Amino acid sequence: MNATGAIARFLETDPRDVGCDEAVELLHVYAELVAADxxxxxxxxxxxxVHLAACGPCHEDLVGLLTALSDDG
Structure with missing residues (x-):
């Protein structure tokens, strides 16, 4: 990705996005909430x-957790 692309992506980031670090920290809680409602x-x-809608790798982690939760049922 070139510098212009990186700047454009940054400017398009939703200000509510918590970022990868916080999303990963709360992902197990979020997955349990998603499984319920x-x-x-x-x-x-x-x-x-918001972060999971924009970040493919974090969203994939969520899908993995949801799969694990459904397999436990």
Whole structure:
């Protein structure tokens, strides 16, 4: 990615986005909330929801956790 692309991506970032570090820290909590009720998850942790919508790698981690949770059921 060139510098112009990086700047454009930064400027498009939703200010509510908590970033990877915080999202990963709360991912297990968010996954349990999503498994129970996705709307509640987004209401309780909106910054994580925004981040997961924008960050492919973090979203993939969420999918993995949801799979693990559904396999435990």
């Amino acid at each position: 996705p709307e509640v998850a987004a209401q309780r942790l909106p910054g994580v929801a």
